[in-house]
Structures are given as structure tokens and as C-alpha cells.
Amino acid sequence: MNNLLEVHQVSKKFGDFTALNNVSITVPKGSIFGLLGPNGAGKTTLIRVINQITMPDSGHVLLDGEALKNHHVKDIGYLPEERGLYKSMKVGEQALYLAQLKGMQKAEAKKRLKMWFERLEIGDWWNKKIQELSKGMAQKIQFVVTVLHEPKLLIFDEPFSGFDPINANLIKDEILRLRDEGATVIFSTHRMESVEELCDQIALIHKSNKVLDGNLMDIKRQYKSNTFQIGINPNNDNLEQELASKFSVTPAEFKTLEDDLKLNIKLSNNESANDLLSYLTSKGQISHFVEVIPSANDIFIQTVKNN
Amino acid sequence: MNHLPLIIQREYLTKVRNKSFLIMTVLSPLIFIALITVVVYLSQMNNNKQRIISVLDDSGMLTEVFKDTDNTKYNLLTGLTLDNAKTIVEEKGDYGLLHINKLENFENAATSVQFYSEESPSLSVISSLENKIEKELTNLNMASQGVDIEMIKASKIKVNIAQENFSGVKSSKIDSVVKLAFGGAAGYLLFMFIIIYGNMIMRSVIEEKTSRIIEVIISSVKPVQLMLGKIIGTSLAGVTQFIIWIILGGVLLTVVSAIFGIDFAQAQTPQQELMRQAMANPDANMKVQSLFTAFYNLPLTNLVIAFLLFFISGYLLYSSLYAAIGAAVDNETDTQQFMLPILMPLILAVYVGMFTVIEDPHGTVSTIFSFIPFTSPVVMLMRIPFGVPIWQQVVSLLLLIGTFMFTVWFAAKIYRVGILMYGKKPTYKELIKWIRY
Numbered sequence: 001m002n003n004l005l006e007v008h009q010v011s012k013k014f015g016d017f018t019a020l021n022n023v024s025i026t027v028p029k030g031s032i033f034g035l036l037g038p039n040g041a042g043k044t045t046l047i048r049v050i051n052q053i054t055m056p057d058s059g060h061v062l063l064d065g066e067a068l069k070n071h072h073v074k075d076i077g078y079l080p081e082e083r084g085l086y087k088s089m090k091v092g093e094q095a096l097y098l099a100q101l102k103g104m105q106k107a108e109a110k111k112r113l114k115m116w117f118e119r120l121e122i123g124d125w126w127n128k129k130i131q132e133l134s135k136g137m138a139q140k141i142q143f144v145v146t147v148l149h150e151p152k153l154l155i156f157d158e159p160f161s162g163f164d165p166i167n168a169n170l171i172k173d174e175i176l177r178l179r180d181e182g183a184t185v186i187f188s189t190h191r192m193e194s195v196e197e198l199c200d201q202i203a204l205i206h207k208s209n210k211v212l213d214g215n216l217m218d219i220k221r222q223y224k225s226n227t228f229q230i231g232i233n234p235n236n237d238n239l240e241q242e243l244a245s246k247f248s249v250t251p252a253e254f255k256t257l258e259d260d261l262k263l264n265i266k267l268s269n270n271e272s273a274n275d276l277l278s279y280l281t282s283k284g285q286i287s288h289f290v291e292v293i294p295s296a297n298d299i300f301i302q303t304v305k306n307n
Numbered sequence: 308m309n310h311l312p313l314i315i316q317r318e319y320l321t322k323v324r325n326k327s328f329l330i331m332t333v334l335s336p337l338i339f340i341a342l343i344t345v346v347v348y349l350s351q352m353n354n355n356k357q358r359i360i361s362v363l364d365d366s367g368m369l370t371e372v373f374k375d376t377d378n379t380k381y382n383l384l385t386g387l388t389l390d391n392a393k394t395i396v397e398e399k400g401d402y403g404l405l406h407i408n409k410l411e412n413f414e415n416a417a418t419s420v421q422f423y424s425e426e427s428p429s430l431s432v433i434s435s436l437e438n439k440i441e442k443e444l445t446n447l448n449m450a451s452q453g454v455d456i457e458m459i460k461a462s463k464i465k466v467n468i469a470q471e472n473f474s475g476v477k478s479s480k481i482d483s484v485v486k487l488a489f490g491g492a493a494g495y496l497l498f499m500f501i502i503i504y505g506n507m508i509m510r511s512v513i514e515e516k517t518s519r520i521i522e523v524i525i526s527s528v529k530p531v532q533l534m535l536g537k538i539i540g541t542s543l544a545g546v547t548q549f550i551i552w553i554i555l556g557g558v559l560l561t562v563v564s565a566i567f568g569i570d571f572a573q574a575q576t577p578q579q580e581l582m583r584q585a586m587a588n589p590d591a592n593m594k595v596q597s598l599f600t601a602f603y604n605l606p607l608t609n610l611v612i613a614f615l616l617f618f619i620s621g622y623l624l625y626s627s628l629y630a631a632i633g634a635a636v637d638n639e640t641d642t643q644q645f646m647l648p649i650l651m652p653l654i655l656a657v658y659v660g661m662f663t664v665i666e667d668p669h670g671t672v673s674t675i676f677s678f679i680p681f682t683s684p685v686v687m688l689m690r691i692p693f694g695v696p697i698w699q700q701v702v703s704l705l706l707l708i709g710t711f712m713f714t715v716w717f718a719a720k721i722y723r724v725g726i727l728m729y730g731k732k733p734t735y736k737e738l739i740k741w742i743r744y
Contacts, residue, residue, distance in 0.1 A: 086321070
């Protein structure tokens with residue numbers, strides 16, 4: 001079994017509003033899976049279905065090949081977007097309570113908590129109340145509480161919000177480390193740069209429907225348009241017209257040291273990069289030649305607009 | 308996984324350790340006792356103040372009637388005109404002047420007595436004066452018609468109707484008073500408990516919503532479990548507080564009355580006066596004894612069992628609704644529109660209990676309200692000391708438990724959806740819709 005999580009044709013309606021319409025996703029073991037979509041697309045509902053907070057109207061969810069049951073809560077760690085802690089409870093007590101709710105024994109939870117607190121250098125917070133901590137500090141506690149019971153599946157909804165760059169980086173490294181130790185991560189965010197950086201797989205949900213999913217690189221390959229960005233110091237002045245007559249050409253924007261001619265050249269399917277390159281070498285000094293790879297951001301915007 | 312004990316433990320400890328809870332627990336009995344002490348002390352001072360009442364008796368018939376007591380001294384004036392007497396009394400600063408006209412015959416006696424005073428006199432003073440004068444004049448009147456007063460006195464017969472039901476249980480008027488006290492206390496206790504701790508549950512649900520921890524929690528436990536844990540944990544904290552109040556209150560009362568020498572039992576209130584009249588037995592020892600008999604005449608086993616059952620189910624019925632309200636709204640100010648439908652039956656129950664049950668514990672109104680689930684816990688608890696057939700209690704309890712299961716189900720539905728809803732204040736229509744989510 002290579003998929004840790006399989007969601008099969010899940011639908012959910014709230015009154016007349018359809019939150020999820022026949023959505024299926026598969027999350028391979030050990031991957032970091034990006035769950036993307038505009039606000040109100042249905043991501044949170046899907047995550048809540050996986051967490052058994054919301055029951056789907058139809059469809060089913062398999063975790064490690066088994067239909068979701070009560071006992072699966074201990075296999076999932078969930079950091080919701082709307083998160084918080086009991087303000088007047090002490091840090092240590094609260095973390096212990098939440099760990100016990102996830103089915104951990106008190107002594108074991110305490111041991112692991114101490115270890116985590118040491119690693120994140122927050123050991124002296126144990127007896128502080130949450131209301132005495134800053135938002136970022138509370139977020140750290142929340143992160144520890146989410147991963148403490150070493151779940152197979154970690155679900156993070158906007159995990160970096162509220163963190164400064166240093167702590168965001170710290171958390172990112174922890175997420176990668178947890179993945180390397182065998183956890184599978186579902187990651188819901190609007191920050192496309194973290195998608196680029198972390199995710200192997202993505203699914204895009206738009207207006208309650210899944211509109212795109214798969215391996216991020218495969219999707220990029222699918223979305224690339226055989227376009228190359230070039231910078232050239234031409235031998236003669238009418239190179240631009242010459243190129244325009246042969247290829248579809250648009251002006252490009254990037255930084256160069258010299259005042260070069262900068263263009264995006266889109267090739268037809270039967271033309272290769274090598275053909276273009278050998279053609280260009282005779283026309284001038286090439287300073288820049290790179291294939292345009294669509295960013296996750298481009299794919300996101302393009303897909304959402306087309307639907 | 309059953310996390311109920313864990314949730315109950317957390318809710319209990321959080322409530323009990325809360326500063327305002329601690330302060331309330333210690334301070335409430337102190338304030339309560341202090342208030343009682345002040346009231347009793349003041350009324351005793353009031354009673355101890357001596358009043359001087361001057362009496363100008365132009366009829367000359369009533370001079371023997373006015374005998375000094377601890378509180379009242381009578382000052383008999385003679386040989387003064389009314390105007391002179393008024394001036395003198397006003398200057399002396401006496402409580403008032405009682406003037407009795409010359410009586411030609413007894414017919415116009417009714418209108419021939421006046422009382423003059425600086426301020427309007429207290430009702431009890433006037434009625435005690437009226438009493439004295441009436442009695443004396445009646446006696447005089449009878450004597451003048453040739454009636455032998457001594458004979459009338461000697462021939463007076465007092466009747467004390469002995470009450471006994473068909474199965475042979477004896478009771479008396481004092482029994483009714485004791486029953487009333489027990490029923491009233493039980494019903495009122497439930498009422499207070501629901502209001503105080505229902506609100507506490509509601510606030511604690513709202514707190515979970517506003518601190519946004521709720522989604523973290525319900526990804527680990529079922530909302531119903533969380534709700535029940537909250538209700539039970541808070542109730543246990545409530546029971547703890549109540550017990551501390553009773554113990555602390557009792558100790559303080561003993562200490563205060565020992566130190567200040569204030570006898571709370573002697574505190575006179577109009578109600579106690581009525582009770583004293585109900586206990587027509589003049590002998591103090593007999594009084595205590597009949598109190599005990601009255602106590603043992605109560606259906607004690609029935610009372611205790613019924614109290615526990617009705618108290619618990621009634622409390623759960625209401626507190627689950629409080630929890631649902633807390634889940635439906637974002638902050639406490641939005642709770643008002645939903646509170647009214649909860650408070651109405653509760654207040655109605657107390658009123659029915661206070662007025663109808665006292666009047667006629669087995670009348671139609673009392674009986675009906677002791678079956679309606681939202682009023683039955685309070686009304687039935689008030690009725691039971693008067694002896695309610697077991698079948699009625701069982702039927703009422705079954706109805707109550709049925710309704711309680713329904714409201715818990717209903718509240719859990721609202722709760723499950725409501726705790727994840729932010730922003731908009733829901734309408735009743737939306738709440739109904741949530742049930743189907």
C-alpha cells in the first residue's frame with residue numbers, strides 16, 4: 001500500500017450550499033501534499049472530513065487502507081487555520097491534556113514534551129500561562145502539540161502564519177525532518193513559494209471541485225508551453241523582426257549586465273530547444289537561455305481563471 | 308477512546324482553580340452572613356428602642372388597659388385639653404398622643420379614638436393599640452349588658468383539628484409548614500443551581516470558541532463527549548462550591564451569633580410570625596417535638612431519591628440547552644435572544660411552585676405542571692413532600708428523562724455545528740437548519 005490516505009468521491013452539502021462535490025485525492029506515503037485553492041473553495045471542509053469533524057454526505061476516506069474510525073484520531077495530527085489554546089491554562093498542563101486526548105499516556109507525553117521543548121528552546125515556558133506568551137510563542141506550542149503523538153499523517157493549515165522568518169524556517173525544517181522520519185504531510189496554504197519549496201504532490205480545489213492534482217513536476221511539465229527566455233547581444237539591428245517572423249515572440253523582463261535584447265520565444269511542438277539555440281548562436285552573443293517553467297503560482301492562477 | 312473522565316477532570320480543575328470562582332466561594336457566604344447580621348442587628352435595635360406614648364383618656368374607662376412593656380411606655384395625661392396635650396407631647400418629643408373621647412355610649416366608640424404623631428405611626432403600634440382598646444371596650448360593653456365575662460372566658464373551648472390520611476399517617480398544621488419548607492428549598496435550590504452553573508457552562512463553551520481551541524479539541528474527541536464532559540465537570544465544581552458554602556455559612560453563622568450575641572432564631576419576620584401562628588402549640592418543648600415528628604412524617608426515602616433524580620435530570624435538561632446556546636453564539640452579548648425561552652419555563656415553574664403548590668399541592672394546575680418536562684423538576688420537587696403517588700412521580704420522571712435525552716441530542720447537534728461557526732449571529736431558523744447538517 002503506497003498511499004497513506006485515499007479520499008474517494010467525497011461530497012458534502014450544508015443546506016443548499018455544496019462545499020465538496022465528488023472530490024477524490026490520494027496522498028502517497030512519505031510525501032508532502034499541497035492542498036491548494038482559493039478562499040472558500042472547500043479545503044477546510046475536506047480537511048475536517050479527514051479529521052472526522054464533519055461527516056461526508058457520500059464517499060469514503062481510507063487511512064492506511066482502512067476506513068476511517070474513531071481510533072484514527074491518534075494517527076492524525078491537525079493544526080487548524082483557526083487555532084488557539086486555553087488562555088488561562090499553563091503551557092505544560094495544556095500540552096499534556098491535549099496529548100492525552102490524542103490517546104497518549106501521561107508519562108510518555110511528558111517525556112516527549114520535555115524533549116521537544118528543549119529542541120525548540122522553550123523549556124522555561126512550562127509553567128507559564130498562554131496569555132503571558134506572544135502569538136508566535138503560542139504558535140510554537142501549538143506546533144509541538146500537533147506533532148507530539150507522532151502521527152502518521154500531519155495536516156497543517158497555513159502553518160507559517162504568525163511566525164517571523166526565523167521561526168518559520170525552524171518550523172519548515174521540523175516539518176521536513178518529520179517527513180524524513182516517515183510522516184506524511186498535508187499542507188494547505190496560500191503561500192505559493194512554500195508550495196514550490198516543500199510539496200511533492202498537489203491538488204487544487206476550486207468551487208467545491210477538484211480541478212487539478214498530481215505530482216508537482218508532472219503538472220509543471222504538463223503546463224509548460226515550450227517557451228524559452230533569451231538574452232542576446234545581436235550582430236545586426238533587425239534581429240528582433242527576423243525572430244518575430246520565424247517564432248512567436250513576446251518581450252521579456254529580467255536583469256542583465258549589458259543592454260541585451262530580451263525575449264520570450266515560444267516554439268511549436270516540432271521545434272526543439274537545440275534548434276533554437278544553434279540558430280541563435282549565429283545571430284549574436286547569447287547571455288541568457290532558459291526554459292520558462294510555470295510556477296505553482298502561475299498554474300494556480302491559470303487553472304482558477306479557466307474554471 | 309473514552310476521554311470523558313479526562314475532560315471532566317480538566318473542566319473541574321479549571322473551574323475550581325479559577326480566581327473569581329475561589330473568591331466567590333469564600334466571599335459569598337461572608338457577604339451573605341454580613342447582610343443577615345446587619346439586618347437582624349438593625350431590626351433588633353429597632354425593637355429595643357423604647358417608645359413613649361402619651362394617653363389622654365377623656366372617657367376614663369381605659370386607664371387600666373395601658374400597661375408598660377419593654378418597648379413601649381404609656382404616659383397617662385390627666386386634666387388637660389386636647390390642644391394643650393398635643394403641645395406638651397410635641398415638645399416632649401414622645402412617639403405620639405392617643406386621645407380617647409368621652410364616650411356617651413358604646414355605639415360611637417368606633418370613631419372616638421384618635422392618634423396624633425409627628426410621623427405616621429408604625430402599623431404594628433396602631434394595631435396593637437386598637438386591639439387593646441377593642442378588647443377592653445367589648446368587655447365593658449358586655450358587662451354593661453349584664454354578661455358575665457368570667458363565664459365567657461371559662462366557657463371558651465380551643466380546637467386543634469388532628470389530621471390523618473386514610474392510610475393512618477398523622478399530620479398537623481406544622482407538618483404543612485415543614486413540607487413547604489422542604490419542597491420550597493429543593494425547588495429553589497434547583498432553580499438557583501441551573502441559573503448559576505448553566506451560565507458557567509455557557510461561558511466556558513463561548514471561551515473555547517473565542518480562544519479558537521475548539522477545532523483542535525474536536526479533532527481528538529467527539530463534540531458530544533466534550534459537551535457532556537463540560538456539563539458534568541462544571542456541575543461537580545458547582546456541587547463543590549455549594550457544599551463549601553453550606554459548611555462555611557454554617558460555621559460563620561455559629562461564630563457570628565456567638566460573638567455578637569445575635570439570636571438569629573429570634574429574628575422576627577412577618578413570615579415567621581405566620582409560622583408561629585401555624586404552630587398553635589404554646590409549649591416550646593412540644594414545638595420542637597412536633598417539628599421532629601413533622602420531619603419524620605415526611606416521605607424521607609422518597610424525598611431523597613426523587614430529589615436526586617429530578618435534580619440531576621432537570622439540571623442536565625437545562626444545562627445542555629445552555630451549552631447549545633454557548634455554541635451558537637460568538638460572545639456573551641449575543642446570548643440574550645436565546646436565554647428568554649430557557650428562563651421562561653424556569654421562572655414559571657418557580658411561580659407555580661410558590662403560589663399554586665402552597666395553596667393546593669394536588670390541584671389541577673400543580674399536577675399538570677409537575678408533568679410538563681420543563682417545569683416538572685421544580686414543581687414536582689415542591690409537591691413531593693406533600694405525598695405524590697409513586698406512579699405520578701415515575702411518569703413525570705420518564706417524561707423528563709425522555710425530554711432530557713431529546714434536548715441533549717438537540718443541543719449536541721447545535722453544538723457540533725455551532726462551535727465551528729464564527730462571525731454571524733445565528734437566527735432560530737438557521738439553528739433548525741443546523742440540525743440537518
